[in-house]
Amino acid sequence: MIQTVGSHLRRGFASVFSSRTSRKSASRAGDADGAMADGEGYRNPTEVQMSQLVLPCHTNQRGELSVGQLLKWIDTTACLSAERHAGCPCVTASMDDIYFEHTISVGQVVNIKAKVNRAFNSSMEVGIQVTSEDLCSEKQWTVCKALATFVAHRELSKVKLKQITPRTEEEKTEHSVAAERRRMRLVYADTIKDLLANCAIQDNLESRDCSRMVPAEKTRVESVELVLPPHANHQGNTFGGQIMAWMENVATIAASRLCRSHPTLKAIEMFHFRGPSQVGDRLVLKAIVNNAFKHSMEVGVCVEAYRQEAETHRRHINSAFMTFVVLDADDQPQLLPWIQPQPGDGERRYREASARKKIRLDRKYIVSCKQAEVPLSVPWDPSNQVYLSYNNVSSLKMLVAKDNWVLSSESNQVRLYTLEDDKFLSFHMEMTVHVDAAQAFLLLSDLRRRPEWDRHYWSVEVVQQVDEDDAICHVISPPLGGNPKPQDFVILASRRKPCDNGDPYIIALRSVTLPTHPETPEYRRGETLCSGFCLWREGDQLTKATGCPRRTCMEHACPTRRALPACCL
Ligand code: COA
Ligand code: ADP
16 A cells, blocks of 8 residues: 555656656646635634724833733634634633733724634634734834634533634635644643653752842732623623733732832733633632743732632632743843742742743744744754644645645646745645545655655654654665765654544654764765645545645755755655
């Protein structure tokens, strides 16, 4: 079977490369729809917009829009978008990490746009964009982007949501990557727990100057809120945005107690609403500064709910971690005092905050960097494995979802598409093979079998089986381009089954570096940023296969960054 799939691909792809008769460029099938969708008048049917003029009653001590108020508006806009798609009430299940790029001043307008990126079973991912606008100068700024998950609730019955059909390139990309983000979200708590357990952080508490230390205890805050009808939807469930606003309030008080000035909230780590709360509940919010670094501090907040008649029965509703800085008049971050944690839980949280900071920075680097900014090979380590794997799959999905691929040649029913942007020349091949998609996936995703059908793979050794779907492999391939040395690659191979019917099977490959497999004089080290296969089921025994290498043109000439010859991966 592997021979059938492999030889289809080998013969097919080889014939495209040998075909010198480049056809007149033609658009990829389906572009007509894309063009229509991008054209005038198209608006995503789930899109909801909110514009608010920032008044003094919305601002904090610094005269800027309070993040709590912004979170309420974000949650409301996103909820209305989710409900527009679901056709029934929805609750906030989670809000992914948010990084605030700009503050918003009184008198400015905040514009919020939300749309459903993808519907799963009963949950949906909603993408939210927040910009601010200065009415006098007409300037606009991006404030933040957020991703929230809402769950549709119909009393007594489980809701099965209708699918979203993405139309524009941006919608297709978000739709495709949303499945990978969901996978990451659902294991988030376990991932963080594992990482914290394995992340060795040095605490240099003993060597710190005690005169600059503030006991963490001094920053502790406890505050109660009674959930009233204006805080809840028509079914009596507390709005997620309201809870986030209350959390931001206590976190700001704790942060102010450390710096004795007015701090600015820079980032929030994932809000996960573990359980609902209703009108009549009492919510107890507790916050404390877990750790203070040179220019930033982490404040942790936890929320519990109880009914008056059962005060001892407290439900854990949410916990979140917020990063604050203190800015001077020129918006430069100021030095912060050190924190002296309480023995026991305080010291544990102190160490965990340091670990979270490292994880946050690694993750921000991998997940939010633009492709062109990430070096080809990122060092592999347990604290970034989830994000590298996410980046591996989502990069391939984003590349394939682009709608400016141009058909440059076709031979033996194999189509070669190219795509040029500022830095990259990418190409992919598309063909139909007479094999069931699941079977083709099983065979192609086992990289150890690739030398059986691909002469560009001499050998593949699995160096580390990271989890069921991710493995790091050492690949050796023949010499190329006049250089007598064979090439070797250290590759993270990530495979994914479809999340629903329209999804492809994915086999994504990207280079990583491993201390156990350094460059050796024996081989020329090759690298790939993003390559692999997407397999779409087209029938019982019919699969559309896309082989997708990308190569960097400008860096191709640079000896320190040897981009991969495309025919190899
Ligand atoms: N992030 C994103 N989605 C999540 C999630 C998380 N942390 N935890 C669960 N979900 C999704 C699941 O993937 C599932 O989606 P699917 O149906 O599309 O596959 C959906 O939520 C239901 O999951 P299930 O396992 O059946 O239910 P649960 O017992 O985990 O409950 C909630 C999930 C969100 C319904 C539940 O935790 C809840 O009611 N939370 C409070 C929501 C709320 O009231 N928010 C407002 C502020 S209190
Ligand atoms: P953890 O203690 O593992 O961090 P929790 O969910 O219990 O997780 O708490 C989240 C955060 O809320 C803590 O890191 C801490 O900053 C804050 N917190 C928890 N309990 C209290 C408390 N009793 N007083 C003040 N802050 C608290």
